[in-house]
Amino acid sequence: MIWFALPTWISWTFLVLLGAFLGAAANWLSDVLAWQPRQISPWYPADHGRRRSWAEYLPIIGWLLRISDGGRHGRFFWLRPLTVELICAIAVPLLYWWEVIEAGLIPFGAPRPPQGVLHAIFVRHLMLIFFMLVASLIDWDEKLIPDSVTVPGTLLALILAASLPSSQLPHISMPRSIFEVDHVPEVRKPEYGFLTFSAPYDWPKSFGGQPHGHGLSLGLACWWLWCFALMPRRWYRRKGFWKSLKMMCARLYRSRVTGGLAVMGLIGSAGILFSWIAGGVHWQGLLSALVGMAASAVLAWVVRIVGSMVLDREALGFGDVTLMAMLGAYLGWQPGIILFFLAPFAGLIVAVVILVLHQETEIPYGPFLCLGALATILFWRPIWEFASRVFELGFILLLLAAACLVLLALLLLVIRFIREKVLGI
Structure with missing residues (x-):
């Protein structure tokens, strides 16, 4: 490969530039795909019909050249996108090194x-981190994904x-016993x-x-569950089961989105069928991703229902459900449970700080x-070394899922207590 023949300094320079441009792309997409775009990207027209210089389109440097635009967008509008691009320029080489x-x-x-397998893993995770960054920026601004x-x-x-099934997280089959081969221990x-x-x-x-x-x-069941979840359906609990079902079906029938998702579902089903016929590791990779997608989405969906009951209001947006589906498709259902278990720890600390300092009643959970x-x-090696032993005990999985639900319920109860008893809002 040409990549391996390049001098070291060229490879690292390319990785730094790649990170900076990925950060710039994330900033641009987080603005374009937002419900209410901030229009701070250099790709929007400049003030007073002024033509932008080519340097203003460059990552990092461009934001420094646009500090004077603070009168229109706010004094420090440039600080966050500049920080995002700087972090990406540093993080991509570090991720490659690790x-x-x-x-x-x-x-x-x-x-x-x-080396090809390691590079495939790196590219896969780089793509995932890019999508996570875009989703987090939008969710932090607008509380939706x-x-x-x-x-x-x-x-x-x-x-x-x-x-590229080998691009998924590594799993090593370690020796657990001694096998007899022709009566010779091996x-x-x-x-x-x-x-x-x-x-x-x-x-x-x-x-x-x-x-x-x-x-x-x-x-196919996992695939169509995801397609159905994306459809514009709404369940009216107070209308009764049969009337709610009738209203949901009528809404699905009238929506144009339903037809597009149905076509996507049929095309995806054909792809799944083709992979199943081919078999081998490619089928194993696809089926594992489908199960990870569906299981992670269902976990978040259940938490969404439980959280709404605890808070007496919507706890998780459905964007968090689709985000979990994406994370599960990239990582698998086992990491999906693990990351969902880790998320409340960071969420609890940040949520309390935001509530006390800014009295925000809605905290985005996607980031x-x-x-x-x-x-x-990043810590897959020690995490899976421990978790693989836990996953060998099937009933423990139910306990882990219950622990995630309890942690989230506690987080939401703390938020509700602070909001109602401390802040009085």
Whole structure:
């Protein structure tokens, strides 16, 4: 590959520039895809019909040249986008160093995978972090996450899972016993692989490709559940079950979005069928991503219902559900549970600070989910070393899910108490 033949300083310079331009793209998309765009991007027309210089379009430098535009956008309008691009310019090389050079996600003592696999993992995570950054910026400003961010991100995750299954999080089959081969004891060596939906156990043959139908049924069910979740449906609980169902069906029938999602569902079903017929690791990667997408979305969906009951108002926006679906498609259902368990810790601290200082009653939860996902990626080696043993005990999964629900319920109760008893709002 040309990349490996480049001098070191050129490679690192490229990574720095790549990070800066990805940060600039995230700033631009967070403005364009927002419900109420701030219009601070240099791609919007300048004041008084002035033509912008080419340098104003550059990452980092462009914001420094536009400090004088503060009269229109606010005095420090340039500070956040500048910080985002600076952090990205530093973070991308660091991520490359950690995941490719140091192989920081691979357990100690395990065989080092080929360079191509490490680069595939890096590219996959870089794409995920980009989508998480865009979603977090919009959610922080507007308390919502548009489908125009999470839907393309999820589709890209599924395509990557089917085409480059080795780009998923690593899973090492470590030796656990001694096998008898021709009456000669042989220690099983560690084998490198990627995280599948059955990990830490071996892949079940009944969920393989053709002619096994269980995997195909599961994949299609996960896919259509996601498509249905994106449809413009609304459930009116006070109207009664049958009347609410009738109203929801009528709304789905009248909406143009339903037809587009149905077409997407059929195209996706054809792709799933093709991958199932092909079988092999590509089918394992796609099915694992589909299960991760559906399981993570269902977890957030249940939490949304529980949180709404605790707060007596909407706790999580449905954008958080679609965000969890995207995270699960990229990482898998096991990391989905882990990151959802980590998110409340950061959320509780930040939420209390914001409530006390700014008396904000609505705290975006999407950025905390993204922080949990980022922590899961960076510390995957120790996290999975511990979690893989936990996931071997099936009933513990229910306890983990219950713990996540309890933590979120406590977070929401604290917010409700501070809002009503302390702040009186």
